[in-house]
Amino acid sequence: MSQKQYITSQSGAPIADDQNSLSAGERGPLLLQDWHLIEKLAHFNRERIPERVVHAKGTGVYGTFTVTNDMSQYTIAEHFQGVGTQTEAFVRFSTVGGEMGSADAERDPRGFGVRFYTKRGNHDIVGNNTPTFFLRDGIKFPDFIHTQKRNPHTNLKDPQAMWDFWSLNPESLHQVTVLMSDRGIPANYRQMHGFGSHTFSFWNAKGERFWVKFHFKTEQGIANLTEEQAAKVKGIDPDHAQRDMVAAIQDGNFPRWKLKVQIMPEADANTYHINPFDLTKVWPHKDYPLIEVGILELNRLPQNYFAEVEQVALAPSNLVPGVGASPDKMLQARLFAYADAQRYRIGANYNQLPVNCPHATQANHHQRAGAMAGAQCPYHRSQTGGDASANYGPNSQPSGLQDATEFKEPPLRLDGEADRYSRYGQDDYTQAGNLYRLLPEEEKARLISNICGTLSQATQDVQQRMIGHFSQADADYGRRVQEMLVS
Numbered sequence: 001m002s003q004k005q006y007i008t009s010q011s012g013a014p015i016a017d018d019q020n021s022l023s024a025g026e027r028g029p030l031l032l033q034d035w036h037l038i039e040k041l042a043h044f045n046r047e048r049i050p051e052r053v054v055h056a057k058g059t060g061v062y063g064t065f066t067v068t069n070d071m072s073q074y075t076i077a078e079h080f081q082g083v084g085t086q087t088e089a090f091v092r093f094s095t096v097g098g099e100m101g102s103a104d105a106e107r108d109p110r111g112f113g114v115r116f117y118t119k120r121g122n123h124d125i126v127g128n129n130t131p132t133f134f135l136r137d138g139i140k141f142p143d144f145i146h147t148q149k150r151n152p153h154t155n156l157k158d159p160q161a162m163w164d165f166w167s168l169n170p171e172s173l174h175q176v177t178v179l180m181s182d183r184g185i186p187a188n189y190r191q192m193h194g195f196g197s198h199t200f201s202f203w204n205a206k207g208e209r210f211w212v213k214f215h216f217k218t219e220q221g222i223a224n225l226t227e228e229q230a231a232k233v234k235g236i237d238p239d240h241a242q243r244d245m246v247a248a249i250q251d252g253n254f255p256r257w258k259l260k261v262q263i264m265p266e267a268d269a270n271t272y273h274i275n276p277f278d279l280t281k282v283w284p285h286k287d288y289p290l291i292e293v294g295i296l297e298l299n300r301l302p303q304n305y306f307a308e309v310e311q312v313a314l315a316p317s318n319l320v321p322g323v324g325a326s327p328d329k330m331l332q333a334r335l336f337a338y339a340d341a342q343r344y345r346i347g348a349n350y351n352q353l354p355v356n357c358p359h360a361t362q363a364n365h366h367q368r369a370g371a372m373a374g375a376q377c378p379y380h381r382s383q384t385g386g387d388a389s390a391n392y393g394p395n396s397q398p399s400g401l402q403d404a405t406e407f408k409e410p411p412l413r414l415d416g417e418a419d420r421y422s423r424y425g426q427d428d429y430t431q432a433g434n435l436y437r438l439l440p441e442e443e444k445a446r447l448i449s450n451i452c453g454t455l456s457q458a459t460q461d462v463q464q465r466m467i468g469h470f471s472q473a474d475a476d477y478g479r480r481v482q483e484m485l486v487s
Ligand code: HEM
Pocket: 052, 053, 054, 055, 058, 092, 093, 094, 110, 111, 112, 113, 126, 127, 128, 133, 137, 138, 139, 141, 196, 197, 198, 312, 313, 314, 330, 331, 333, 334, 337, 338, 341, 342, 345
C-alpha cells in the first residue's frame, strides 16, 4: 500500500488542517499565529511575474533535433555535425501583440523560438513564422510595438496608430503584405513554417565565415484561417492553438519541421545586390538555395507550464561556437534586449532554472550570488574549477577556469564612419511587389479585403500614404486597395 503523502508547509512541516483557519472562538477573528494561512496568502500574492513585453501568450514543447546532413564544411557547431547526431530541443510558439490571456487566432506574426541544448551550451534561434520583419533598425522597435499594443488613452487596439506608423515607414511594406495575406493567421502552431529571419553566421574549422539564414519547414502542410474563420475560433476557443498542440503531443502525433539553411560565402555580402543584413528582405532561393540540415520533432509536453514555459528565457544572444551574429542592426539590438528583459522579468539568476540551464554541458563561470543563487538546477553549478574559493580569473589555481581559445570566432573586418545612417531611401517595394504578384487571384482578393478591414478605420491622409506605397510595389495592388476603400 502506498504511504500517505501529507500536505506540508513550504518548510516541510506536516499541516494538520488545511481546511479551516485559526480563529479566537468559532465566530471570532483570526489569529496572527496562523502562519500557515499567512504563508498561503502571502505566496498567492506573489504568484505572478511580469508577462513578456511582447510575445506574452505562448505554448512550449520539448523535442529532439536530428542531423540528416553534416554541416561541418560550414560550421564547427556540434549539433549540426554528424548524420544521426541528436540534441534535445525546446520550442516556444507565441503571438506578438496580445496579453497573456489574448486569443491565439489573432492576425499577428507567430513567434517560433527554438532552443538546442547542445554540448557547448544552449543555442537559441528566436524567430517568427515569417522570413522578414517590419523594421531594419532596432531603434524603432519600441515605437512599432506601441502601435501594436493598446492605445495609452483608450486602452483599445488602434488601427490609426498601426497604419500611421506603417505609412511613415515604408520598410514595413513587405512584412505588412505577409501579415495581411492568408499567412497572417496560421490555423495552429503545427501548420506553419519557422524562420530565424535574421542573417546569422557559421564558421568552420578552417576559420572561414558564411552568412546563414535558418528555415524550419513544416512537415504538417501549411494551413491558415480566414478573417471570418478566425473571428469564430476566437469566440469559441481563445486557446485553440495551445489546445491543438497539447492534443497532438498527447495523441503521439508529433509535429516535425525540416531545418534548412541558406548559405552565403562571407565575401558575397560586399557585392550581392540585396543588403544581406536587412531584415525586411529575403534572399531569393535561386541565388542561395535551401540546404537541408536535420529534423526537429516535438514530442514532450512540459510538466509545469509556469516553471518551464513562462520562465523560459530564449535569447538571440545564446550562441555557441560555430554560430555567430551578423551586422544586421535588428539582430544587434536583440543581442542586448532579451537577456536584459529576462533579468527584469525572471531575475538575475534565470539561467539556473532547469529549463534555461545548459544541461547538456556544465556552466563554469565566476559570476556569483544574486537573488536565488544556488543549485536550483542540478547541472548549473557556476563552478570555479577545482578550488571553489577562487571566484576570479585569472587565478593561479592549477585547475582554474581557462579561456576556450580553440573556439575563437574568426575576426570580422569592419570599416566605415560611425554615423546614424538613414533607414529611408532604400528599395522597400520590389520584394513586396514580387510577393503580391506571386499570390493567386483569390488570395489577392483576401489580402486587399484584410488590409481594408482596418485601413478603413484610419484617417484619409494615412490611407492615401498607404495607397502610394502599395502602388509603388505594384500598380494593381494600389489600385485595388483604393477601389475597395472608396466602395
Ligand atoms: C520576445 C525584444 C525583434 C521574435 C521578445 C522580448 C523582448 C523582445 C524584450 C521578451 C523576452 C523575454 O522577456 O523573455 C525585441 C526587440 C526587437 C525584437 C528589441 C528588435 C530590435 C524581434 C524579431 C523577431 C522576434 C525580429 C523574430 C524574427 C521574438 C520571439 C519572442 C520575442 C519569438 C518570444 C520568445 C519566447 O517565446 O520566449 N522580443 N524583439 N523579436 N521576440 Fe523579440
